[in-house]
Amino acid sequence: MSETITPKKKNILGYSLSQLEEEMVSYGQKPFRARQLYEWIYVKKVYDFSLMSDISKSFRETLDRDYYFSLPSIFKEQDAKDGTIKLLLEMEDGAKVETVLMRYDYGNVICVSSEVGCSMACEFCASGLLRKERGLTSAEMVGEVLVMNDLLSKEMERVTHIVVMGTGEPFDNYDNVLTFVKIANEQRGLAIGARHITVSTCGLVEGIKKYANEGLQINLAISLHAPNDEIRRKIMPIARRYSIDELLSAVKYYIEVAGRRVTFEYIMIKDLNDTLECADELASRLRGILSYVNLIPFNPVKEKPFERSDKETIKAFSMRLNSRGINCTVRKEFGTDIDAACGQLRVKYQTKKKK
Numbered sequence: 001m002s003e004t005i006t007p008k009k010k011n012i013l014g015y016s017l018s019q020l021e022e023e024m025v026s027y028g029q030k031p032f033r034a035r036q037l038y039e040w041i042y043v044k045k046v047y048d049f050s051l052m053s054d055i056s057k058s059f060r061e062t063l064d065r066d067y068y069f070s071l072p073s074i075f076k077e078q079d080a081k082d083g084t085i086k087l088l089l090e091m092e093d094g095a096k097v098e099t100v101l102m103r104y105d106y107g108n109v110i111c112v113s114s115e116v117g118c119s120m121a122c123e124f125c126a127s128g129l130l131r132k133e134r135g136l137t138s139a140e141m142v143g144e145v146l147v148m149n150d151l152l153s154k155e156m157e158r159v160t161h162i163v164v165m166g167t168g169e170p171f172d173n174y175d176n177v178l179t180f181v182k183i184a185n186e187q188r189g190l191a192i193g194a195r196h197i198t199v200s201t202c203g204l205v206e207g208i209k210k211y212a213n214e215g216l217q218i219n220l221a222i223s224l225h226a227p228n229d230e231i232r233r234k235i236m237p238i239a240r241r242y243s244i245d246e247l248l249s250a251v252k253y254y255i256e257v258a259g260r261r262v263t264f265e266y267i268m269i270k271d272l273n274d275t276l277e278c279a280d281e282l283a284s285r286l287r288g289i290l291s292y293v294n295l296i297p298f299n300p301v302k303e304k305p306f307e308r309s310d311k312e313t314i315k316a317f318s319m320r321l322n323s324r325g326i327n328c329t330v331r332k333e334f335g336t337d338i339d340a341a342c343g344q345l346r347v348k349y350q351t352k353k354k355k
């Protein structure tokens with residue numbers, strides 16, 4: 001796929017089907033040309049215009065003049081005993097991002113990064129240690145999935161679920177993330193069912209409302225991590241911009257408009273947010289909201305002072321939520337023998353490079 005790229009050439013992997021139809025029409029072509037291209041790219045995995053035999057030679061040359069294909073390259077790969085694969089991918093400009101594959105009983109879940117670094121600076125997060133350099137393009141996010149699909153094809157498997165939960169705040173890169181999830185959800189594209197795609201935000205209220213109005217059936221997860229503003233402000237700078245009340249009001253709007261259940265992510269940090277009083281307060285806050293809580297045992301990050309809650313505490317917290325009528329699960333842990341925390345591999349590489 002390497003070739004000389006002139007500045008005006010565009011990576012064709014970054015177009016949703018409707019965007020590509022518009023592009024084709026702008027060349028005087030019929031919209032179905034876009035569907036043919038999708039078929040070649042995503043079904044037949046052909047990344048060379050000259051081989052697209054049902055397109056005329058002259059238009060193939062036009063496509064080759066104006067577009068190109070580019071996938072990220074694998075810079076580092078870590079394989080865990082449980083089948084988890086963590087990749088540090090390198091983009092065209094040298095930027096590096098992490099992508100992780102986790103194997104659940106129900107399918108292969110990829111955790112996609114949406115930005116290079118993150119400016120949200122959550123205190124418990126390795127990704128936030130390196131500030132945002134730029135948002136990823138939709139083509140780069142599609143590339144994360146295609147590279148993982150390529151690895152999985154050796155086992156006759158493919159990515160079946162996507163969570164946009166890696167490095168970056170998706171709603172801080174709203175348009176590109178939205179185009180990406182449309183390509184992911186397109187039957188002729190990456191062919192992932194809407195209910196198998198989740199976008200996770202740390203709580204950008206305007207983004208949640210905008211997302212509610214998109215008319216998508218894609219899941220929404222909220223990184224809540226605290227039952228009250230006082231604790232949330234200690235670990236998430238975004239909580240200084242929006243109170244939990246404002247956040248939950250946007251979540252209720254989303255549920256009303258989209259008619260979908262929401263997931264609240266809650267990282268269990270020892271002696272910070274893991275007491276039974278916290279569980280009671282959380283249950284009171286979430287009562288009546290169509291949702292469930294996903295408790296996440298904290299993955300220690302050496303640069304951070306926090307510790308994970310012990311197993312008994314997590315179990316008691318979970319039982320207390322359930323007894324108060326809040327649906328709750330404890331997230332399974334993956335890749336404990338590799339750099340398990342989100343962003344850890346990139347931080348390890350980037351900080352090593354600076355020394």
Ligand code: SF4
Pocket residue numbers: 118119120121122125126127128166167168169202223
């Ligand atoms: S938890 Fe998410 S939003 Fe917060 S710093 Fe990490 S990547 Fe950014």
